Amino acid sequence: METREYNTVELDWRNLAFRYLPTNGYVQYDYAEGDWSGPVIKTDPSVSVHVAANCLHYGQACFEGLKAFQQRDGSVALFRPDRNARRLIQSADRICMVSPPETMFIEACEMAVRINREFVPPYGTGASMYVRPLLIGTEPMVGINQSSTYTFIVLVTPVGPYYKEGFRPVEALVVEGYDRAAPLGTGRAKIAGNYAASLKPGLLAKQQGYPIVLYTDPRENKYIDEFGTSNFIAITHDYEFITPDSPSVLEGITKDSLQVLAGEMGMAVKPRPILLDELDQCAEVGACGTAAVITPIYAITKGQQRWTFGRPDEAGENLQRLYRQLQGIQYGEIEDTHHWLVPIELD
Ligand SMILES: Cc1ncc(COP(=O)(O)O)c(C=O)c1O
Structure with missing residues (x-):
């Protein structure tokens, strides 16, 4: 097999945490008077915005x-950037922001990786490059209104394999008295405020020894919604993926x-409202x-209620298969029949 080699910086790739590391720079576009500027590469990691910028006060x-x-094979690829582009457009629409078009979003992600290519973790280390597109309203305002100027940024940072000591199960807590979203609120959007709202319950859970919070639906608190920063998936005793x-x-x-992968493995895939009480029927539960x-x-x-799934020291067999299949596609080890990978021209 033909392989390509690029110089990489000296980092302890296998032990990188999930946190920001300095890189060569990020890519920025600005929107004003109905138009986006072209990309500008910024090497100073600080962003300059007006003290009254809408993003700072009104979120x-x-x-x-x-x-x-x-x-x-040594090349570098983004995983499903078109989906992230579309989700950003939807998030932006929910809070009346002007969003970058899909092509610009993908171009920006590619450029941010390209200018930092020596920070892309080498194949085989289990690490990857995290890409963080960010859209902020920059117009100075004291009265609440939508901004007419925006900045779109894409920064990247190399991140380590999440499971250095293997695929370890964790315990989740349903924190009572807190919702992360309102019934007709912004839970579907990836907006900064949702994450601020989840900090307090997250902290309370950690203080009680639970690394992850499970949220129930904000209307009745009867149905499962999602974990703090990941979705709920489960495989039932009847081999359904719910x-x-x-x-x-x-x-x-x-x-x-x-x-998609669960369907290909023969599971019956059923996205549907799931009652907390149905946890009894789940053989394997994951946060994805x-x-x-x-x-x-x-x-x-x-x-006082507690549900357990499988063994405390080992992930269930189906979750392991799903994990290996998805990672195999992401690292180019398994054929990408769904065309989820978008190769990046690095030269
Ligand atoms: C609240 C929330 N749910 C779910 C997810 C999982 O989404 P994705 O699989 O696109 O990373 C995330 C991660 O970004 C999240 O923040």
Whole structure:
């Protein structure tokens, strides 16, 4: 097989955390008077905005998260950037922002990876390059209104394999007294405010020893919605792949991809409202998202109730198969029959 080699910076790739590391720079576009500027490469990691910028006071800010993977053949590819582009457009629309068109979004992601190509983790380390597009309203204002000027940024940072010691199950808590979204609110949008709202319940859960929060529906608190920063998936004892169909969850791209793969593995794929009480019927439960792909959930606690799934020290067999299949496609080890990978021209 022909392989390509690029110089990489010296980093301890296998032990990188999920956090920002300095790179060569980021890509920025500005919107004013009905038009987007061309891309500008910025090397100073700070962004200059007006002290009264709308994003700082009124929260016109939305973002995305996707990854670029060095493939087994040495090339580099983005995973489903078209889906992130469309989700950013929807998030922006929900809070009256002007969004970059899909082609500009993808061009920006490619450029941000290209200018930082020596920070793309080498194939085989289990690490990848996290790509963070960000859209902010920049117009100075004191009265609340939508901005007429915007800045679109794409930054990247290399991130390590989530599971350094293997695919370890964790315990989740349903924090009572807090919702992350309102019934007709912004739960479907990837906007900054949703994450601010989830900090307090997240902290309370951590103080009680639970690394992850499970949210129920904000209307009745009876149905499962999603985890703090990932979607809920489960495989039932009847070999059904279920995931909540809810108006207040973020439509995850990992979840969508796993549904396709689960169908190909012969599971009956059923997105539908899921009652908390139905956890009794779940054999394997996972939290899925771009950062970790799948985090196996060993137990879910709500007050005096506690449901457990499989073994505390090992992920269920089906979640393991799904994880391997998706990662195999992402790293170019398994044929990408769905055309999910978008190669990046690095030269
Ligand atoms: C609230 C929330 N739900 C779900 C997800 C998973 O989405 P994706 O698979 O596109 O990363 C994320 C991750 O970004 C998230 O923040």
